[in-house]
Amino acid sequence: MRVVIAEDSVLLQAGLTKLLTDGGFEVVAAVTDAEALLRAVAEHRPDVAVVDVRMPPTHTDEGIRAALVIGRQYPEVAVLVLSQYVEERYATDLLSERTSAVGYLLKDRVAHVADFLDALRRVAAGGTALDPEVVAQLLVRRRTDPLDRLTPRELQVLKLMAEGRSNNGITEALRVSPSAVEKYVSNIFTKLDLAPTDTDHRRVLAVLKFLGG
Amino acid sequence: MVAGLGGGYRERMTWLNKARDWRPTLHVLAGMAAGAGVGAVLAGLVVIWLAAIWSLIDGPVGGWELAVLYSAVALAGPALLLWAVRGFGTLQRARFRALLGVEIPAPPRGAAGNWALRPVRAWRAPATWRQLGYHLLALVGGTAGGALVAACWSAPVLAVAYLAGRLGDGRRLGLGLGAAVLAAAMLLVAPRVARVVARADEAAGRALLGPSRGEELAVRVESLARSRAEIVAATDAERRRIERDLHDGTQRRLVSLALHLGMARASLTDAPEPIRQVIEQAHDEATEALAELRQLVRGLHPAVLDDRGLDAALSGIAANAPLPVRLRVDVPTRCAPGVEAVAYFVVSEALTNVAKHAGASHAEVTVERTGDRLRIVVSDDGRGGATLDGGGTAANGGGTGLRGLAQRAAAVDGTLAVDSPPGGPTAITVELPCGS
Numbered sequence: 001m002r003v004v005i006a007e008d009s010v011l012l013q014a015g016l017t018k019l020l021t022d023g024g025f026e027v028v029a030a031v032t033d034a035e036a037l038l039r040a041v042a043e044h045r046p047d048v049a050v051v052d053v054r055m056p057p058t059h060t061d062e063g064i065r066a067a068l069v070i071g072r073q074y075p076e077v078a079v080l081v082l083s084q085y086v087e088e089r090y091a092t093d094l095l096s097e098r099t100s101a102v103g104y105l106l107k108d109r110v111a112h113v114a115d116f117l118d119a120l121r122r123v124a125a126g127g128t129a130l131d132p133e134v135v136a137q138l139l140v141r142r143r144t145d146p147l148d149r150l151t152p153r154e155l156q157v158l159k160l161m162a163e164g165r166s167n168n169g170i171t172e173a174l175r176v177s178p179s180a181v182e183k184y185v186s187n188i189f190t191k192l193d194l195a196p197t198d199t200d201h202r203r204v205l206a207v208l209k210f211l212g213g
Numbered sequence: 214m215v216a217g218l219g220g221g222y223r224e225r226m227t228w229l230n231k232a233r234d235w236r237p238t239l240h241v242l243a244g245m246a247a248g249a250g251v252g253a254v255l256a257g258l259v260v261i262w263l264a265a266i267w268s269l270i271d272g273p274v275g276g277w278e279l280a281v282l283y284s285a286v287a288l289a290g291p292a293l294l295l296w297a298v299r300g301f302g303t304l305q306r307a308r309f310r311a312l313l314g315v316e317i318p319a320p321p322r323g324a325a326g327n328w329a330l331r332p333v334r335a336w337r338a339p340a341t342w343r344q345l346g347y348h349l350l351a352l353v354g355g356t357a358g359g360a361l362v363a364a365c366w367s368a369p370v371l372a373v374a375y376l377a378g379r380l381g382d383g384r385r386l387g388l389g390l391g392a393a394v395l396a397a398a399m400l401l402v403a404p405r406v407a408r409v410v411a412r413a414d415e416a417a418g419r420a421l422l423g424p425s426r427g428e429e430l431a432v433r434v435e436s437l438a439r440s441r442a443e444i445v446a447a448t449d450a451e452r453r454r455i456e457r458d459l460h461d462g463t464q465r466r467l468v469s470l471a472l473h474l475g476m477a478r479a480s481l482t483d484a485p486e487p488i489r490q491v492i493e494q495a496h497d498e499a500t501e502a503l504a505e506l507r508q509l510v511r512g513l514h515p516a517v518l519d520d521r522g523l524d525a526a527l528s529g530i531a532a533n534a535p536l537p538v539r540l541r542v543d544v545p546t547r548c549a550p551g552v553e554a555v556a557y558f559v560v561s562e563a564l565t566n567v568a569k570h571a572g573a574s575h576a577e578v579t580v581e582r583t584g585d586r587l588r589i590v591v592s593d594d595g596r597g598g599a600t601l602d603g604g605g606t607a608a609n610g611g612g613t614g615l616r617g618l619a620q621r622a623a624a625v626d627g628t629l630a631v632d633s634p635p636g637g638p639t640a641i642t643v644e645l646p647c648g649s
Contacts, residue, residue, distance in 0.1 A: 009461075009465045011465060011469045012465055012468060012469055012472075015468075015469045015472045015473060016472075018476070019472060019476060022476065022480075054516065059457070059516075060516055060519075060520045061520055084460055084464050084468070084507065085507065085510075085511060085516075085517070085529065086529075087515075087517045087521070087525060087526075087528075087529060088525070088528045088529075088532075089517065089521050089524075089525035090517070106507075107468045108468065108500060108503050108504065108507070110468065110471075110472045110475070111468070111471035111472055111474065111475040111499065111500050111503070112475060112500075113475045113476055113478070113479040114479060133529075133532060133533075136532035136533075137529060137531070138528075139532070140528055140531040140532050140538050140539065140540040141528060141540055
């Protein structure tokens, strides 16, 4: 799969390039600011763009804005946004523009190579990857509390669903049987009054919509 | 004896030569001239103004041009008089500075506003009337004092003139001698009289030409408030700078380090066990250091606070607290950046306190803006007993954290209240003026 990297730290750019190349991706361009990113995406039409949030010139949210532009102009290009801090507000912005082929993770996550590459592949394949921190931030906003009806285990499963994980992913993360996960999922949907869905992607949307509202 | 006389003479000569000792006399004499001149000009202005008004009331005689002129004078009179009062005040303060070395600060001019209302406001200001009072006093007391000092210094000349007129008139010898003695005595006390008059003038000048005590305090309060605001702003700027430096430097290096250790860990699966263990431990520690540093820097001044405001920034600290936190923010329009920074710090520190000392299972943060007030309440269901001062139990950390919060709030004219009965629950309420 072909990747464009936008990261203004040369050190991290080199590290990411090596990580992705070793992981079987082809890095077609590595740039250091948002404008160059948009040019590279237009030129190379990669499968996925890995984008840092704080880039020149203002070092605030350039990456988020560039990701939104890519979402509008090149919907076929998946975007994974990386940042040293994740912000629920930026996540909401990202998800308002597109709800598939999008990811938002802490930069720390690149240290867990296998998990990170999994998340990148998931995003490139049209899925979502939300950092657990973002999910936690979304959870503190909830007021009326159907969430109180969930058992601690069900809450864990809900968070993993919000991160964009499939049943398999949840099974692996919690080290429980697939049938147990299915049971948790259906309990959660019943307790939260959500319509059951068949695909992983729609499930993520339903959960995020619940958390966001 | 001779030496004593010589000493006295020399002393007197240096005394006479010392410019400093001539200054009261010069000041008083200049004051006499200035007082008379200023008084005459001001009186002239008042007379012209009253005459113009009187002519208007009485019905102007002559052409319409005269009526226009009277009206113009009647209208412009107060402004002109004000200008003269202030200008002469400046002149008199300059006299004190130049001749007496006494610095009298100018009274406050009052805030600029509508130009048409400015003279009205100035005439309602006590400072204007005090200056006018000084000018009247200078006209009467200043000229009298000046005349007295002038008479003392010129007493010998006057005496000689008097005696010259009576030359050859033997019967008046006693009178002549009396006049000579009196003249000598007046000359001797002349410097002292000049000093006394100058001191009285100085007292009047300080009381009437400068700012009153209240006005001085008002100026002082204003400058203190300004310097305090500058300190608060500088602290914020410093926190931002540290955040940016860590973000651009240390954090990136740590991410790179953790990334490379992660790659080593992933690829060296068939390495000998001891090597694998070392790499795994290094990798774990690098990721933990990264997480700790992120927490620390997030508490300083997150970029999202400037970028998206308090509401957006608070979910980060609420989500990272080690206990479940419910967050409710209702701030339709943003407050001043400095106030947002304080509010952010308050929530961050209060939640840290709760996590450390309260033994709580839940915490709740509400932030609301009503009018110009930002109200922050951080409550928990812990054991309570928290106090602002150090007298609390060990369980609540002796209140040191809360004292710091109260100081931070006070720096932007905010208040902090603690409600924490023993056994809980605890609620910390901070109110800040929004400042925008």
